[in-house]
Amino acid sequence: MFKKGFSKTIAVVAVGACLLALVPVGAVHAADFSHDGIVNSGETIQDDVFLSGEHCRMDGVVDGNLVAGCQSIEVAGTVTGDALLFAETITVGDGAVIEGNLFAFAANMEMNGTVSGSFVSAAATITLEKNAIIARNAYFAGYQGKMEQGAQIGMDVFGGANQIIMNGEIARDLTVGVNALEMSGSVGRNAKVSLGTNSDDLTNYSVYSPHMQYFPESLPAGIRLSDGAQVGGDLTYESVSNVDSQLEKYVAGDVIYNQIVESGSDSGQGRNFVTNLWNQQNSPQSRVTRAFRQLITYFAIGALAFWLWKKQATTVRDRGFALPGKAFGWGFVAILVGGLSLILVPITFVLLGILVGVISLGGLLFTWYGVLGLAILLIFAIFLFVIGTLSKVVSAYVFGYWLMKDVFKSQTQNRWIDLLVGVLFYVLLRAIPYIGWIIALAATLYGTGALFISFSKVEKRKESQAVEEK
Numbered sequence: 205m206f207k208k209g210f211s212k213t214i215a216v217v218a219v220g221a222c223l224l225a226l227v228p229v230g231a232v233h234a235a236d237f238s239h240d241g242i243v244n245s246g247e248t249i250q251d252d253v254f255l256s257g258e259h260c261r262m263d264g265v266v267d268g269n270l271v272a273g274c275q276s277i278e279v280a281g282t283v284t285g286d287a288l289l290f291a292e293t294i295t296v297g298d299g300a301v302i303e304g305n306l307f308a309f310a311a312n313m314e315m316n317g318t319v320s321g322s323f324v325s326a327a328a329t330i331t332l333e334k335n336a337i338i339a340r341n342a343y344f345a346g347y348q349g350k351m352e353q354g355a356q357i358g359m360d361v362f363g364g365a366n367q368i369i370m371n372g373e374i375a376r377d378l379t380v381g382v383n384a385l386e387m388s389g390s391v392g393r394n395a396k397v398s399l400g401t402n403s404d405d406l407t408n409y410s411v412y413s414p415h416m417q418y419f420p421e422s423l424p425a426g427i428r429l430s431d432g433a434q435v436g437g438d439l440t441y442e443s444v445s446n447v448d449s450q451l452e453k454y455v456a457g458d459v460i461y462n463q464i465v466e467s468g469s470d471s472g473q474g475r476n477f478v479t480n481l482w483n484q485q486n487s488p489q490s491r492v493t494r495a496f497r498q499l500i501t502y503f504a505i506g507a508l509a510f511w512l513w514k515k516q517a518t519t520v521r522d523r524g525f526a527l528p529g530k531a532f533g534w535g536f537v538a539i540l541v542g543g544l545s546l547i548l549v550p551i552t553f554v555l556l557g558i559l560v561g562v563i564s565l566g567g568l569l570f571t572w573y574g575v576l577g578l579a580i581l582l583i584f585a586i587f588l589f590v591i592g593t594l595s596k597v598v599s600a601y602v603f604g605y606w607l608m609k610d611v612f613k614s615q616t617q618n619r620w621i622d623l624l625v626g627v628l629f630y631v632l633l634r635a636i637p638y639i640g641w642i643i644a645l646a647a648t649l650y651g652t653g654a655l656f657i658s659f660s661k662v663e664k665r666k667e668s669q670a671v672e673e674k
Contacts, residue, residue: 241274243281252285252618260291269304269621277310279317286321288624294327298335305340305612307628309496312418313346321612323357324628326496328418330365332357332372343632345495348420349380351389353432364635367423371432378435381637384423388430394437394457397427398637399444429454495631502630506597506623516658517601517619524602524654532646535595535653542587553580595651596644600626602654 241257243249247264252271255262260274262281269285277289280297286304294310296302300317308315308325315323316333322340328347332338334354341359349365351357355372360379367384378395385397427441429451438457446461509517524531557572601619604626609617633643 245281269618286621286625298333305625307624309499322359324632329420336372345632345635353389367420369423383425385427386423386430387428388432390432390434390436392436395435395439395441397439397441399425399427399442427451495635498631498634499627501593502597502600502627503624505593506601506627507620509597510619510623520598520654520658521602521605523658524598524650525605527657528650531650531653531657533653534656535649535651538652538656539591539649542591546584546587549580549584553577590655591648591652595648595655596630597627598651598654599647600630602626602650603629 241255241260243253243255243262243264243266245263248267249264250267252268253262253266255270255272255277256274258275260272260277262270262272262277262279262283265282265284267284270279270283270287270289272288273290275291276293276295277291278295278297279287279289279300279302282301282303284303287302287306287308289306289308289310291310293312294308294314296306296308296315296317298316301320302317303320305321306315306319306323306325308323308327310325310327311329313325313327313330314333315325315331315336317335318337318339320339323338323342323344325344326346327344330344330346330349332342332351332355334352336352336355337358338356339358342357342361342363344361344363345365347366348369349363349367350369351372353371357372357374359375360377361374363380363382365380365382368380368382368386370378370385370387371389373390373392375392377393378391378397380396381398381400383400385399426445427443427450433454435455435457438460439451439455440460440462441451442462444463446463451459506517553576560568560572601623604622604624605617607625607629608622630643630647634640634647636643
């Protein structure tokens with residue numbers, strides 16, 4: 205069960221920490237309950253810590269989770285739990301140790317410490333310095349992702365960026381979507397690369413960002429492996445041109461090429477394809493921006509639900525967790541019935557309104573169309589909000605609860621961490637091209653079904669039994 209003692213004040217602070225990442229942050233008063241944005245060297249705090257301010261530093265020991273929303277963040281100490289960081293610039297220094305997972309969202313992210321769990325980041329530039337060690341997986345999205353020589357990742361890498369420079373060591377698989385990949389490091393097993401274009405001119409992007417100073421110079425498009433590069437298994441890549449002969453000597457297994465057909469036949473059209481790609485909805489920057497916006501929105505809605513309907517939120521989570529198959533089924537039924545109602549109810553309402561007008565000689569038309577009409581519109585608006593947004597929040601919350609409970613084996617369940625972890629994973633999965641819509645559909649069905657089961661009498665007997673067994 206969840207750790208007790210989290211008040212409404214913490215809900216506000218947690219949401220506020222996320223919102224700080226969206227706006228320019230000036231000097232503000234600390235909102236970490238007992239600190240001014242600084243944890244000094246030699247200081248140990250045996251609790252979760254919330255830091256906020258202009259410049260935050262964590263040089264001591266946090267025996268719990270660290271949540272920080274600041275203008276800049278520097279971490280040089282030890283965090284025994286997870287670190288959730290939101291800032292313009294984030295620096296995790298050499299000697300810093302995070303025994304859980306690191307979630308970092310910034311304009312510029314520099315990592316040179318040790319993370320015992322996984323690393324999740326979205327930023328304009330993400331750099332793993334020479335002493336960086338990620339024991340598990342790395343997930344990132346941004347303009348540039350870079351691993352310096354000496355950096356190590358203990359499992360897999362999943363990334364999306366305009367350009368990636370990979371000079372470190374990846375123990376297992378590399379899966380990325382890029383315009384340019386330069387590599388002199390090693391991949392223990394297989395590498396999968398999706399190239400967005402074959403143009404060498406990536407300098408003509410019309411990009412707007414409030415943090416343009418963090419955007420490095422664009423690299424020429426394509427895959428370039430150099431001395432020291434090694435792929436232990438197969439290299440699979442998709443591109444508009446075949447460069448197998450340049451890659452084979454660096455790959456122990458097979459080089460597999462899947463051709464992409466580029467729109468436009470001449471070079472001018474090719475350059476337009478590249479220039480417009482960045483501004484299209486499916487460009488890496490657009491996906492990052494959209495995912496970050498979803499992260500803040502879903503977390504804020506979930507936090508508000510915790511604040512106002514704490515008991516009901518727990519009920520929905522428990523019902524959805526106990527009856528996942530039933531949730532998908534009832535979600536489908538609820539959306540189908542609701543969708544048909546969106547078509548049939550207005551038609552029936554208008555026809556009955558005509559009949560009411562004739563019978564009452566127009567006397568009841570205002571009540572019928574005005575009062576009842578607004579009530580029906582409100583119901584429809586709530587229904588659309590549930591299937592369009594709230595269902596995703598519910599699915600993310602239950603997913604995060606399952607991850608922390610059964611996968612990460614968290615000793616104490618914390619609803620705020622469950623929600624944030626679930627939302628992070630959802631928006632990352634949702635941003636994956638081609639399969640993201642499947643993730644969204646599944647979340648919609650599951651979340652709607654969990655809500656329907658929780659607030660109706662269907663499955664009541666089976667539901668109570670299943671919850672007790674879980």
